[in-house]
Amino acid sequence: MDGIRSIRAKSGTNLGGASAHNRRIMIDALRVNGALSRADLARATGLTPQAVSNIIEELARDGLVRSQASVRKGRGQPATPYQLVPEGAFAIGLQIDRHVTRTVIVNLVGDVLVQMEAKLPPGGPAQGVVVILDLIRKARNALAAQAPEAEKRLVGLGVAMPGPFGINTLYDDPWMMTAWQNFPLMDRIAEGTGLEVALQNDAAAAATAERLLGAAHGLDHAICIYFGYGLGAGLILNGELYGGAHANAGEIGMMLALVPGDGPDVEPLEHYASMAALCKLLDFDPSEPELFAMVTDAILRGGPKLEQWMDSVAERLRRTVQILESIFDPQTIILCGGAPRALIDRLVEKIEPLLPSIAERSRRYPEARLQAGLADPWSAALGAAAEPIARTFDPRFSAILKTV
Amino acid sequence: MDGIRSIRAKSGTNLGGASAHNRRIMIDALRVNGALSRADLARATGLTPQAVSNIIEELARDGLVRSQASVRKGRGQPATPYQLVPEGAFAIGLQIDRHVTRTVIVNLVGDVLVQMEAKLPPGGPAQGVVVILDLIRKARNALAAQAPEAEKRLVGLGVAMPGPFGINTLYDDPWMMTAWQNFPLMDRIAEGTGLEVALQNDAAAAATAERLLGAAHGLDHAICIYFGYGLGAGLILNGELYGGAHANAGEIGMMLALVPGDGPDVEPLEHYASMAALCKLLDFDPSEPELFAMVTDAILRGGPKLEQWMDSVAERLRRTVQILESIFDPQTIILCGGAPRALIDRLVEKIEPLLPSIAERSRRYPEARLQAGLADPWSAALGAAAEPIARTFDPRFSAILKTV
DNA sequence: TTTATTAAATCAATTCGCTTGACTTATTAG
DNA sequence: CTAATAAGTCAAGCGAATTGATTTAATAAA
Known part of the structure; x- marks a missing residue:
């Protein structure tokens, strides 16, 4: 009695897979380089001009380019450049945070067309999902008013939520949104919207946004540290977001990493370095709608308590950066956040000078070792919206393979 | 004056790329699952039985399966299982360490057929390369004596060397092999052997070995901590070795990670946790041929000095494991090494119990959070030999694409 | 002005590996 | 002995990229 011995194997591919990949690299090339002629595309991708011609024609028919x-650029027939059509596709992003939910709708090139938020009722997911579905409905109506054709071109809905997902609780709420994670949220949203839904943690979503239209645009190896209510990292490796074995990769907020002076009872990194920690320090209510303005204000005002906090956070992040550089050898590290611009910029300033690491090379990229990225309350929602776009149009190994 | 604007784009693919991928997944499936029938392969890969039949026939003609x-397994025509042919391919691995060079030759399934070492002269790479080429020549002669046909089936030569490569020196020799890294070693070896040569750091090589025939066999997400003369990690992500932007990913020995009690002047991790550190502690000469036996002996004898060192190393590694788990969310972490079995096993014992992390999940894999891997002086050389095999036969994204 | 050169882009035929659907073979269950 | 089931093959078809010749449109040189 052998039982069902499950065979582990990677998936095969065929002409269809190859073709799908080639469509994706065209779109990717146009996104990264701007407008390109068919001849340019042929040279850059290694395909024949004829193949490129056919693909571009098809993409144009589909309304994507x-x-x-x-x-005219010298001798020879002048080139006809092609560009992405912004209205070629649309996607919805949804961020679910502890106290608020936000939604944005973007087009193929990442322009934000709709942007709405709602307070989440304290009753938990069962009541929350009603608010969420209502918010999405309103956003779609707003989109329809701007672009009647857009509804047909919606490619999906991305959800960003604080991670980690599906693990034993390490410590108690409000850091983890345990009740939300045990609720069949994705099913309910998929059912309520009729769209394909995918879940990411908010750091991964922010990294997707940085790659689509931020500081990581066109980079294949970048680490995005997301400083929000919690702390996480989005890992862009080989041009793709890396999720780990259970979609929890990048949970650097859970690291028990020390700075000089820490004892063995050190708490997870995000207990020191996060908006939650700052709110605690300043005695701000995290659900306060004007939180960002209040924090910005406090930073501009300054004061020893805040400066000291920022110094200590900068010290922790400086060491985190050194660890991430040693482990990943990335092109750059980006500090972004669901946090006020002023805070992110001050932190980047204070983190410098960086600790010595393998990133210290004589011929560096144009990219600095550390730079500031997107920083506003909408960045996770924006990244969530970028996910369906990336999933549908970005070149990925898995997109070539057959679905077994 | 536009100059040569370089266009960044991913490479396209065609039928040939698809076909190459399908060959690779067949070989991979046979390696991971053992013998499989054509029907099994068709089900597992999603290809049609006819396609599998053609591919298998071709692989058989090429002498690979x-x-x-x-x-007979129930109703229906009995299945004919296919297996990999061990003599289908051979590869040479070369480890260059501070005081010694080792070479091994393996076949397609990782059996070691030849194993030789030589002392490196102190004069540096110019003299070293002579010794190295001589050693390789002897190894090939030994191979020819065993298997006359093997020479034709050599797919490449992998080199493992301590990293990091091509960066500003952080601290001085003997930790870094600066002189070696500035020498055109790969060119000289390629020229001297007529084989394709690839370079990895020794941690990456060890991880390749673990994946081919060790504890990471068949896993897609594993981190191999390599405890050798230095300290590094090989990152297996999505079933492939991850190298980072400049092939220096995994240099955890360079991390400035603290344990309780450390001050701001903490040294890189490998100054505490490595064979080099142990040799310093015990006043052993690292170039001593009997080093492993001496260390094993010392461990069996015990003593407060050694126990204290092992405790402190275990504490550092315990925290490193927690950091790696938080960052990568892997299926498992493997502690392997160019170090005596006894040392690796004792360290794994002493690292337990692990710190809380996101790896603590109720339904874990069969795999433990931390386990011991290969541990002997030959593991880096073995991994170096596994690299050409993996490069030639493993499914990889880049293997599908055209070379522009 | 004319002609040669260069480059973009297309046309038409070909290629090649996977798919499709019908068929053969070998075994067990009833 | 027959029906059912599964492995595996045969032969024709398909589809996206390739190949090689051709067309178009510009500049450089004569």
Whole structure:
């Protein structure tokens, strides 16, 4: 009695897979480089001009690319550049945070068309999902008013939520949104919207946003530290977001990493370095709608308590950066956040000078070792919206393979 | 004056790329699952039985797979299982360490056929390369004596060396092999052997070995901590070795990670946790041929000095494991090494119990959070030999794409 | 002005590995 | 002995990229 011996194997592929990949790299090339002619695309991708011609024609038929006026550049027939059509696709992003939910709708090139938020009722997910579905409905109506054709071109809905997912609780609420994680939220949203739904933690979503239209645009190896209510990192490795074995990779907020002076009872990193920690310090209510303005204000005012906190956070992040550089050898590290611009910028300033690491090379990229990224309350929602776009149009190994 | 604007794009693919991928997944499936019938392979890979049949036939013609006796398993025509042919391919591995160079030759399934070492002269790479080429020549002769056909089936030569590569020196020799890294070693070896040569750091090589035939066999997400003369990690992410932007990913020995009691002047991790550190402690000469036996002996004898060192190393590694788990969310972490078995096993024992992390989940894999891997002086050389095999036969994204 | 050169882009035929659907073979259950 | 089930093959078809020749449109050189 052998039982069902499950065979582990990777998936095969065929002409269809190859073709799908080639469509994706065209779109990717146009996104990264701006408008390109068919000849440019052929040279850059290694495909024949004829193959590129066919693919571009098909993409144009599908309304994803369009030609610009032809340009003369020396001898030879002038080239006709093609660009992405912003209205070629749309996606909805949804951020679910502890006290608030936000939704944005973006188009293929990442322009934000709709942006709405709602307070989450304290009753937990059962009541929360009603608010969420209502918010999405309103956002879709607003989209329809701007672009009647857009509804047909919605490629999906991305959800960003604080992680980690599906693990034993390490410590208690309000740090973890345990009740939300045990609720069949994705099913309910998929059912309520009729869209394909995918879940990410908010750091991963922010990294997706940085890659689509931020500081990581066109980079293949970047680490995005997301400083929000909690602390996480989005890992862009080989041009793709890395999720780990259970989609919890990048949970650096859970690291028990020390700075000089810490004892064995050190708490997880995000207990020191996060908006939650700052709110506790300043005695601000995290659900306060004007929180960002209040924090910005406090930073501009300064004061020893805040400066001291920022110094200590900078010290922790400086060591975190050194650890991440040693482990990943990335092109750059980006500090972004669901946090006020002023805070992120001050922290980047204070983290410098960085500790010595393998990132210290004589011929560095144009990219600095550490830079500031997107920083506003909407960045996780924006990243959530970027996810369906990336999933549908970005070149990925898994997109080539057959679905077994 | 536009100059040469370089266009960044991913590479396209075609039928040939798809076909190459399908060959690779067949080999991978046979390696991971043992012998499989064509029907099994078709189900597991999602390809049609006819496609599998054609591919298997071709692989058999190439001498990479062979059929076994058919087996009856219930109703229906009995299945004919296919297995990898060990003599289908061979590869050479070369480890260059501070005081010694080692070479091994393995076959397609990782059996070690030849194993030789030589002392490196103190004069540096110019003299070293002569010794190295001589050693490789002897090894190939030994291989020819065992298997006359093998020479034709050599797929490449992998080199493992302590990293990091091509960065500003953080601290001085003998930790870094600066002189070696500035020498055109790969070119000289390629020229001297007529083989394709690839370079990895020794931690990456060890991880390749663990994946091919060790504790990471068949796993897609594993971190191998390599405890050798230095300290590094090999990162297996999505079933592939991750190298980072400049092939220096995994240099955890460079981490400035603290344990309770450390001050701001903490040294890189490998100054505490490495064979080099142990040799310093015990006043052993690292170039001593009997080093492993001496260390094993010392461990069996015990003594407060050694126990204290092991405790402190275990404490550092315990925290490193927690950091790696938080960052990667892997299936398992493997402690392996160019170090005596006894040392690795004692360290794994002493590292337990692990610190709380996101790896603490109720339904864990069969795999433990931390386990011991290969541990002998040959593991880096073995991994170096596994690299050409993996590069030639493992499914990888880049293997599908055209070379631009 | 004319002609040669260069480059973009297309046309038409070909290629090649996977798919499709019908068929053969070998075994067990009833 | 027959029906059911599964492995595996045969032969034709398909589809996206390739190949090689051709067209178009510009500049450089004569």
